[in-house]
Amino acid sequence: MQVTLDHVTHTYQPGSPFQATAIQDVSLTIQSGEFLALIGHTGSGKSTLAQHINGLLKPTDGKVLIDGRDIHEKGFDKKEIRRRVGLVFQYPEHQLFEESVAKDIAFGPKNLGLPQAEIDERVKEALENVGLSYEEFAEKSPFELSGGQMRRVAMAGVLAMRPEILVLDEPAAGLDPQSREEMLSLIAGLHQKGTTIVMVSHAMDDVARFATRAVVMEKGTIAMDGKPEEIFRHAARLQEMGLDVPSICRLGLALREAGIDFPEDIFREADAEKALIQLWKGAEKC
Amino acid sequence: MLKNITLGQYYPVDSLVHRLDPRIKIILLIALIVAIFLAGNLLAFVPVMLFIGFASMLSSVPFKLLLKGLRPLRFILIFTFVLNLFFLQGEEILLDLGFMSIKKEALISAVRFSLRLVLLVMGSSLLTLTTPPIVLTDGLERLLSPLRVIHFPAHEMAMMMSIALRFIPTLLEEADKIMKAQTARGADFESGNLIQRARAMVPLLVPLFVSAFRRAGDLAMAMEARCYHGGEGRTRLRVLKCKAADFYSLFALAALIAAVVLCGKVY
Ligand SMILES: Nc1ncnc2c1ncn2[C@@H]1O[C@H](COP(=O)(O)OP(=O)(O)OP(=O)(O)O)[C@@H](O)[C@H]1O
Ligand SMILES: [Mg+2]
Numbered sequence: 001m002q003v004t005l006d007h008v009t010h011t012y013q014p015g016s017p018f019q020a021t022a023i024q025d026v027s028l029t030i031q032s033g034e035f036l037a038l039i040g041h042t043g044s045g046k047s048t049l050a051q052h053i054n055g056l057l058k059p060t061d062g063k064v065l066i067d068g069r070d071i072h073e074k075g076f077d078k079k080e081i082r083r084r085v086g087l088v089f090q091y092p093e094h095q096l097f098e099e100s101v102a103k104d105i106a107f108g109p110k111n112l113g114l115p116q117a118e119i120d121e122r123v124k125e126a127l128e129n130v131g132l133s134y135e136e137f138a139e140k141s142p143f144e145l146s147g148g149q150m151r152r153v154a155m156a157g158v159l160a161m162r163p164e165i166l167v168l169d170e171p172a173a174g175l176d177p178q179s180r181e182e183m184l185s186l187i188a189g190l191h192q193k194g195t196t197i198v199m200v201s202h203a204m205d206d207v208a209r210f211a212t213r214a215v216v217m218e219k220g221t222i223a224m225d226g227k228p229e230e231i232f233r234h235a236a237r238l239q240e241m242g243l244d245v246p247s248i249c250r251l252g253l254a255l256r257e258a259g260i261d262f263p264e265d266i267f268r269e270a271d272a273e274k275a276l277i278q279l280w281k282g283a284e285k286c
Numbered sequence: 287m288l289k290n291i292t293l294g295q296y297y298p299v300d301s302l303v304h305r306l307d308p309r310i311k312i313i314l315l316i317a318l319i320v321a322i323f324l325a326g327n328l329l330a331f332v333p334v335m336l337f338i339g340f341a342s343m344l345s346s347v348p349f350k351l352l353l354k355g356l357r358p359l360r361f362i363l364i365f366t367f368v369l370n371l372f373f374l375q376g377e378e379i380l381l382d383l384g385f386m387s388i389k390k391e392a393l394i395s396a397v398r399f400s401l402r403l404v405l406l407v408m409g410s411s412l413l414t415l416t417t418p419p420i421v422l423t424d425g426l427e428r429l430l431s432p433l434r435v436i437h438f439p440a441h442e443m444a445m446m447m448s449i450a451l452r453f454i455p456t457l458l459e460e461a462d463k464i465m466k467a468q469t470a471r472g473a474d475f476e477s478g479n480l481i482q483r484a485r486a487m488v489p490l491l492v493p494l495f496v497s498a499f500r501r502a503g504d505l506a507m508a509m510e511a512r513c514y515h516g517g518e519g520r521t522r523l524r525v526l527k528c529k530a531a532d533f534y535s536l537f538a539l540a541a542l543i544a545a546v547v548l549c550g551k552v553y
Contacts, residue, residue, distance in 0.1 A: 017297060056466050079472060087470040094460075095467040097492035107489065111472030143496065157471060 001067055001084060001164050001196075003030045003053055008062035010048050022048040024220040025062070030165065030198060035191045037207040037228070038200045040217030041242040046200045047090065049217065050167050053198065054085035083112055086163030090170050090200075092154035096142040101127070101153050102134075104142050108161040119160075126156035129190075131182060148179040155186075165196040172203065184210065208232065208246040208267045216241070232267045248272045297415045302531060303345035304416045308425025310532045311413055317539050318409045322402055324543075326550040328394065331401055333545035337538070338408055347415050355411035356404060363400055370396035419451035421524065428526055441517025449505070457498060464493045 005028045011021045023045040030036055030053070038046050051057040052064055055071045055078060063070050071081055089095070098104035102123050109119045127134045130152040137145075142153055151171075158166070171187065172180045188210050191197045201207055207214055207228055214231045216224040218241050224231050232238070235245045235253065246267045255262040260279065266272050303311075318337065325331050342352055356363070374396070376389030414422070427444030434440055465475060468489045475486050 017299070051466065054470060056470060082470060082472045087467075089463065089467045089470070092467065094497055095464050095489075095493050097489045097496075107468075107473070108471035111474070161471065 001032055003085070003165060004028070004063075004065040004068075005049070005052060005059075006063040006065060008049075008052055008059040008064065010045075010052065010057055011060045012048075014060060022220055023052075023217075026220075026222055028215065028222065028225070030196065032164075032196055033194065035188075035197045035210055035212045036199070037211035037214045038198060038217065039202070039204070039207060039214060039243060040223075044217040045220040046217055047169055050087065050169050050198065050200055053165070053167050054087050055081045056087065079112065082108075083161055084163055085165045085167065086158040086161055088155055088158050088166070088168045088171060090173060091151075092158075093147060093150035096150060096154060096157075099141060100139050101132075101142050101145075102138040104153060105157045105160050108157055112161065122160045122162065123156075126160040127153075129159055130156045130186060132156070148175055151175065151179075151183070155183075159190075163195070165198065166190060167198040169200045170202065171199065172201070172206065202244075204232075204244045204246045204249075208248070209269075216243070229265050229267060233264060295415070296418045297347050297351060299346050301344060301346040301416070303341055303412075305529075305531065306416075306535060307526055307528050307532045308417055308421045309429050309526060310528065310535060311417055312422075312425050312429060314535060314539055315409055315413045317543065319406060321543055321546045322405050322409075324546050324550065325398075325402075328398060328401075329552070330546045330549035331398075331405070333542055333549065334405055337542045338405060338412065340538075342408075342412055345412065345416050347412070351415065352408050352411055355407055359403065359407060363403060366403065367396045367400045370399055420448050423448040423451065424522070424524060424526065441520075445517075453498075453501065456501070457494065460497055461490065461494055464490055 005026055008023060008026045009021065010023050011019060013019055026045075026049060028049075038049065040046050048057065052059060055064065058072055064072065066081065066084070069076065071078075096104050098107065105123045105126055106119050109122050114122070123138070124134050127137060132149065132152055137149075137153070142150060145153065155171070166187075168187065172183050175183060184206055187197060187199065191210070199206075199211070211228050214224070214226065214228045215222055216231060216238070223241065224234065224237075232245055232249050235249055238245055248267050248269060248271075251272065252262045252264065252266060256264075262279065263275055266275050306314075318334070321334055321337075322331075325334060342349060371388060371392055372386055374389065374392035376391030378390035379387050380390050380393060381388040417425075423444045426447070427440050430438065430440040430443070469475070473486060473489055475483070475490070478486065
């Protein structure tokens with residue numbers, strides 16, 4: 001499936017003194033199978049954009065299309081969008097409410113009107129997917145879990161709806177390094193199994209590692225859009241926007257400044273390792 | 287989703303009315319209410335309307351916003367107006383509908399009651415639109431502090447009020463966010479019968495309460511960590527001081543009351 005944002009503008013509280021245009025004239029097509037990273041400085045409109053993808057926010061101007069159909073036109077089934085596009089908010093652990101983990105995860109599938117047997121199966125699968133054992137956690141109260149576990153349960157609640165597109169708003173924010181790593185490999189795994197991923201992130205190293213496409217937002221508009229390797233070539237421009245570059249880019253920059261011929265288009269750890277070994281060998285020959 | 291609550295929403299601009307001392311503004315409002323109830327006839331409402339009109343002009347708050355505060359009251363307004371109009375007795379018949387007639391006294395009283403309600407709401411909206419809630423509670427605390435001699439906990443009351451006020455926008459924001467998150471999971475807050483709708487609120491209310499308690503706990507801890515111990519001997523961040531404009535407004539107030547009483551007598 002394909003989601004298109006067609007010249008979307010969104011203004012919060014129009015006509016009041018608190019009026020704020022969060023995104024302006026944004027056009028973007030999300031292709032099936034992509035891992036799209038949405039990056040940008042605080043307040044650049046990433047979350048606002050993310051909430052348009054599943055129709056939670058209605059554009060003040062412009063259209064959102066799923067497979068070519070306007071989702072805000074009359075007669076478009078909102079349930080269908082919810083089923084096909086999953087959205088995991090920033091700090092999703094704050095939205096847990098049921099008395100047991102299993103019931104909380106079942107909330108989404110239940111709203112879709114699925115039969116009980118299917119719901120049970122999906123709950124089980126979603127829990128295992130996020131790396132929590134069903135036997136141990138299903139009957140626990142979500143409020144007695146650790147922060148990281150709560151985040152996983154919240155994530156499972158969305159996964160249980162089996163969305164074709166998964167939109168994640170800073171899924172790794174505030175997690176310890178190990179939980180971070182697990183969360184990211186979970187997302188990468190979902191991508192490999194065919195889910196389209198849109199991930200809002202501040203961590204450029206993660207973008208470099210996983211994304212197939214990066215969209216950079218600045219002050220409510222799209223400043224750059226392309227493959228990560230193309231984006232990270234403009235390190236100076238990124239830093240101008242208050243953004244970071246992957247640590248490998250910084251290493252490369254420092255090496256080149258020191259007169260070492262480190263290639264410009266390397267920004268993943270694995271590639272850097274190879275390049276460095278090659279440089280090393282080249283140096284030995286001389 | 288939860289964004290149209292005017293009463294109690296501050297309109298952040300700088301104006302003469304915004305700069306008035308909150309204590310003076312509270313006194314002005316109380317006096318205005320008294321004046322509205324003193325007004326014995328329609329003529330006596332004229333000075334009150336002039337006063338509110340003048341104040342709202344000085345305040346740079348768009349008149350539309352003041353009127354917006356009346357929206358939630360529109361049914362009560364229509365209801366009282368109609369009730370007064372049709373069921374009050376009088377002698378002079380203005381309009382005879384056969385089964386019912388409208389009397390002159392009834393029309394006057396209907397207008398008077400509605401006018402009273404409208405002016406009351408507009409006056410209070412003007413206060414809340416031009417005064418940040420925190421400043422308002424500060425003013426209240428100072429006005430109530432003489433009551434400490436009879437052990438009235440003025441400071442504690444004000445503190446509770448300002449904390450509550452401070453958290454209203456936060457909780458609204460939070461509620462909005464949770465509502466969206468649950469909607470994304472297919473929750474439906476807008477359709478169904480009363481029982482279904484009440485049940486639909488559970489996924490919103492539980493996380494909201496959890497977060498409110500968490501915030502309250504955090505805040506209590508933070509206050510304790512900074513040695514908060516109540517009102518005794520505290521100095522203030524905002525020292526309230528009456529300026530020339532405050533005294534002038536009191537003159538305007540005296541003029542208002544005099545005019546209302548006078549109009550009531552003359553008629
Ligand atoms: N509910 C709202 N009401 C009014 N303004 C809002 C609201 N939500 C966001 N904004 C404004 O819209 C702009 C974009 O906000 P958004 O949350 O989309 O940014 P973001 O890129 O996600 O930032 P962050 O990295 O901090 O999450 C900001 O200037 C913000 O102040
Ligand atoms: Mg955000």
